[in-house]
Amino acid sequence: MTEQVLTHLDEKGQARMVDVSAKAHTEREATATATIFMQPETLTMIVEGKHKKGDVMATARIAAIMAAKRTPDLIPMCHPLMITSVKVELIPDLEKSCVVINATCKTVGQTGIEIEALTSATVAALTLYDMCKAVDRGMVIEQVKLLEKIGGKSGNWQR
Numbered sequence: 508m509t510e511q512v513l514t515h516l517d518e519k520g521q522a523r524m525v526d527v528s529a530k531a532h533t534e535r536e537a538t539a540t541a542t543i544f545m546q547p548e549t550l551t552m553i554v555e556g557k558h559k560k561g562d563v564m565a566t567a568r569i570a571a572i573m574a575a576k577r578t579p580d581l582i583p584m585c586h587p588l589m590i591t592s593v594k595v596e597l598i599p600d601l602e603k604s605c606v607v608i609n610a611t612c613k614t615v616g617q618t619g620i621e622i623e624a625l626t627s628a629t630v631a632a633l634t635l636y637d638m639c640k641a642v643d644r645g646m647v648i649e650q651v652k653l654l655e656k657i658g659g660k661s662g663n664w665q666r
Contacts, residue, residue: 515584524584530617535658538611539624541632542650547604549643553635554599560638564597567608567634571595574630575612575623585622588614593623595631608632609654621656 514525553563560566572593579587592613599606610627612620632648639646655665 522584524586525618527586527617530660532615532617533658534613534615535618535620535656536611536613537619537621537624537656538609538654539621539628540610540650540652540654541608541628541648542605543608543632543635543646543648544603544605545635545639545646546643547601549639549646550599550601550604550606552642553606553639554601558638563635563638564606566638567597567631568595570634571608571610571627571631575610575627578623578626581626582622586616586618588616588618588620588623590614590620590623593627595627597631597635606632606635619656619659621653625651625653 515522517523552558556562572595575590575593579585590612592611594611596609597606598609608628608631610624610631612623612627614620629651636646636648652666655663657663
């Protein structure tokens with residue numbers, strides 16, 4: 508295994524934002540996922556649109572898109588990116604009593620967009636939790652992970 512360099516630390520071990528000014532502008536894309544498990548009754552209520560707070564899935568989708576755009580405000584060393592696309596899928600799975608969230612973010616820039624995709628998927632799950640906590644406090648968010656990244660110097664990666 509090759510030695511990894513922690514690029515967010517300088518030679519003195521102090522935090523820094525990585526200088527990407529010499530990197531080429533390339534198309535970049537990343538997809539992340541998160542899963543929120545809940546009681547079957549909660550999922551049925553969401554799917555049937557019977558939640559008194561309104562369209563829970565639409566609200567989570569909007570929150571996910573907003574989160575991708577606000578990632579540098581949340582993650583200290585994250586570069587602000589010109590995001591060209593955010594696509595959020597919320598897939599109810601009645602058999603497993605969960606909602607699988609897939610968030611894909613795209614940009615043309617000098618650094619990756621993985622953190623934006625991960626933030627997007629996570630915030631969608633948190634929004635579902637927030638909107639449904641009054642009826643189901645036992646919900647569990649898990650399996651937050653990067654599925655794929657495309658582009659950049661390191662090339663493509665897929666789980």
